[in-house]
Amino acid sequence: MTYESQKVAIKFFVISAIFFGLQTLLGLLLIIKYIWPDPIISILPFNTARAIHTNLLVVWMLYGFMGGTYYVIPEEAKTEIYSRKLADLHFWLLLIGGLVGVVGFLFGWTAGRPLLELPVELKWAVVVVALIFIFNVSMTIFRTKKWTAIQGLLLGGIVMLAAMWLFAIPFFKNLTLDYYYWWWVIHLWVEGAWELIAASLMAFILLKITGVERAIVEKWLYIELALVMITGVIGTGHHYYWIGTPEYWLWWGGIFSAMEPLPILLMVIDTLRHVKERKIEIKERLVLYWVVGGAIFHFIGAGVLGVAHTLPVVNRWTHGSQVTTSHGHTAFFGAYAMLILMVVYYALPKLKGLKQFNEARGFWVFWITVLGMALMGVGFGGAGIIQTYLQRILGIEFLTVQEFMKPWFMLVFFAGIGFTVGVVLYIIDVLKIATAKPE
């Protein structure tokens, strides 16, 4: 840490960790509802619990990205943050908005669109939060003397994230168009804007811990993200096979999305190469684990499991089944959750002025969450394959098939309990570091 104003990131990291924990608890509740009869169906039905589960995910990741950005931007732009007050302001606005959203869901205040359940009033509040954030980051970057690729791409990702959100706001009369633009938020976030943000944060940390030249790190960052955008934007078409859109999307979506693992594979290769060709000794062993583990898990969850069901011949049978759940969980964890934990484990001790901190608990968090999520991926995957075969291919009725899937849901349940333990350890770690006295 070089700039005093970077410290504003601390509270973003703390809230991010706490919301991560809440999201995990809701996840446990959801899998319980899959397996056993539901005694609280009238208080907290499945759809409400699921809306809270996914919206908490988005909020904790946004907090993670914002905290990461506020840590990285001053060091890249070589200046203090434009306004700490504005950062505080949108921190609280997002927190209040998020809490009102969650409480609103409990009382049935919903827009009823999956993942975008926030009512329209709160969606506009998110726009306000995004505008303040973008303004603050831009004003900081404009003070820089040297425009780096990392800060440019990071800002690009944030602006794209906010721009795509606008498509979440209108009410669409036509369900097909509703979902057409729904994917402009969902897909172009996770396979566009978020990748820009995540890869930039990753490049910054690789630069810092390996000491590899900036020119090399940034060159590969450009190539990775060029491939992300080239395959990802038209790759949105893999969601346009069966929603009422023309048949040519089977070709456009199939071909471009089949190439989507390429940039992720390149990220793994680049990461390993930068680590191998390091110019300085890597002191942050734990951060290195999250860097390399994240790159690999990202590739498996998003790349391999994504491509496994992206071609129309496969997707025709797997679409709308638990196969997607398996991919969704592992991809989000590998691509974004591990990335944010990497950023936090790198930045938080530095923000607190800790030269050394006990990494033992962090390693437990790493292995428990990685193993837990891998097993959850297997559980959902097994359930999805059974569902695809029995329901789609053999035509057995939905609820009957769910019975056959239960052993795999049990696996998800037990892996989920393990995962929760890992997340609780993470929260303890974050709180301990955040409240530590500087040396």
Place this chain on the structure above:
Amino acid sequence: MEKKTARNFFIWGTVICTAIFIWLTIDTHKTIPERTNTDKLTDEVVAGKRVWHKYNCNGCHTILGIGVYYSPDVTKVYSKRGDIWLKEYLKNPESPDPKRRKMPNQNLSADEITKAIAFLQWVSEIDTNDWPPTPITVAKVTGAPLEETAMILKGKTVYTQNRCDLCHRIGGQGGVIGPDLSKVGTAKVPQWLSQIIKNPISVNPNTQMPAYPHLADDEVQALVSFLSGLK
């Protein structure tokens, strides 16, 4: 490759692919009227879509395969089940069979039900490139839950509304005064069932079961089809 070349690769790659994507989007919009029958997209259908959102149906069900995988996909539910079934089901979705995953009763008004059904009817006619696919073979599963026809659903509603469950049990749920009905379909014929419902004493002079003379003939018939299906 130089860093500058890499940067240009990023910029031009993004610009060109975005341009193609926007061009495809414009073309897609031109096909929407025919593929989704926008001429049939009436105000009632739109109102039905609002009902769909209001109760966050998409938070359990998928539609066009998108949404949540907790409950069955509803894309083709109209063409598969029909108007009458949907009307009965939306009125009382709670299955008396505790082994089945339960849909909570949303207490929809009759007006909301009509609109929701109009929406589902419109959705069932969207050209989805033949999704969901027809199963390759249709397997029969023994011990599977009964196939719920409109008649059976209506019978289920009659069963619930008249609180038969105060005395009888189905699948372990209900009272203990009357006999367990979980497998009544294997033990009794429909004529016997309709007779005991209308006039219990004529079947068994010692029975404690009250008569239900106020039930209309079609209600008795529906109740009997429901009970006959319990095997």
